[in-house]
Amino acid sequence: MNAKKKSFRGWLLIIPAASIVVALVVLTIVRMEGKPPELTLEMTSPALGRHPTLAIRVADAQSGLRKVWVGLVKDGQETVLLEKIFPAAGLLSGGRVREENITVDFEPEAEGIKDGKAMLRLVVRDYSWRQWGKGNVNYQEQEVIIDTRPPAIDVLSRNHYFSQGGAGLVIYKLSEACATSGVMVGEHLYPGTGGFFKDQAIHMALAAVDHRQGPGTDIHVIAVDFAGNQGRSGLPHLINARRFKQDKINISDSFLDWKMPEFVHQVGVAAGSSHLEIFLEVNGALRRENYETLTHVTARSDPKMYWEGAFLRLAGAANRAGFADARDYLYDGKVIDHQTHLGVDLASVAQSPVPAANHGKVVMADALGIYGRTVVIDHGMGLFSMYAHLSHIGVRVGQMVKMGDTVGKTGRTGLAGGDHLHFSILVHDSFVNPVEWWDEQWVRNNITSKIKALGQP
Incomplete structure (x- = not known):
């Protein structure tokens, strides 16, 4: 009878101990997970202008986010743009933050970064126990071009005469390829189009003066390059006022x-x-x-x-x-x-x-x-x-x-x-x-x- 009691008591000790061991093994497996955190950089263009904004999404559903670091390397010099540490939820729970959208704003000129090719580096770590507690890492590099100069615009056409409620043509040349260009009449942009001339830098834009816009309406040419820099050129013009019936x-x-x-x-x-x-x-x-x-x-x-x-x-x-x-x-x-x-x-x-x-x-x-x-x-x-x-x-x-x-x-x-x-x-x-477009002399x-x-x- 005593032997049976001793055996039963032994099992009472073994079962909890085994449960603890199993729990620790499971916890270790979970906390030692090896999936790197997610890192997404959203860029419309590799060109970065005078006031670029980087949109970054980071996520780690299992261990949680530990750290995000963003830097720019130019001419051998590294400039830190962002370093963010996320809070832990405890030794056994990982990080509190599982997902975050981050924006990084900077000014290359203010940071002493000159125009030209550069390397953008991004690092994100999680709270996994991997790498002796340093966590899983996602490391990415993105080649970029620092471009802080606005495009130059040379207006080639002459004699820009408009009538109130009428149209006109403006021809201009850009110093570089641009995402957008055209003629601004007041607050309305009339986009330009290239490809009509052998010189692909030459663009044409048909523009209109609304019937409610008269003399004094501002008209100018704008161009926005792929880095977001905007150039502007004045447009000598004359708007003839009209009275409508x-x-x-x-x-x-x-x-x-x-x-x-x-x-x-x-x-x-x-x-x-x-x-x-x-x-x-x-x-x-x-x-x-x-x-x-x-x-x-x-x-x-x-x-x-x-x-x-x-x-x-x-x-x-x-x-x-x-x-x-x-x-x-x-x-x-x-x-x-x-x-x-x-x-x-x-x-x-x-x-x-x-x-x-x-x-x-x-x-x-x-x-x-x-x-x-x-x-x-x-x-x-x-x-x-x-x-x-x-x-x-x-x-x-x-x-x-x-x-x-x-x-x-x-x-x-x-x-x-x-x-x-x-x-x-x-x-x-x-x-x-x-009536303008019916008039052969006006069109010419x-x-x-x-x-x-x-x-x-």
């Missing part, structure tokens, strides 16, 4: 009863809203929504110059409304709304064939709210023409068209009160006066002569 549009009940039912599901109006209430929503909110659609359609333009010379006007058509006409909408003799007409209305025989105004690629052929059936053609380098209120569309998206090809027929779809063509010209997302003096002056046909 004031117009009054009477809205009748018969027009509302005819047109509004087709719009009721295109606007957010309450059930039972009157046709007048629907009209106000269509003329305001839907008009803005349609413009947003056009900004997406014109956001990309082929870096080619498809068009040649002056643009075609609908033959035998009379002007029914002009560009930038300021319209007051009246109902029962009272002004109910104000809008600006951003195109020219041309009326001819009902359902007249509508010609493509110049060579280009169809980028839209669909119904568009107040404009009805609409075609938009990309003529290259940010220049677009728009044909609205069509009764029929005769082209498809992606189709190449020649000047004079039929794109559809005039009509009265959308918010049109009668059969006509609403014709617009856009420079990127800005409406400009189509303001566009093509500038290109020919630099040796291109």
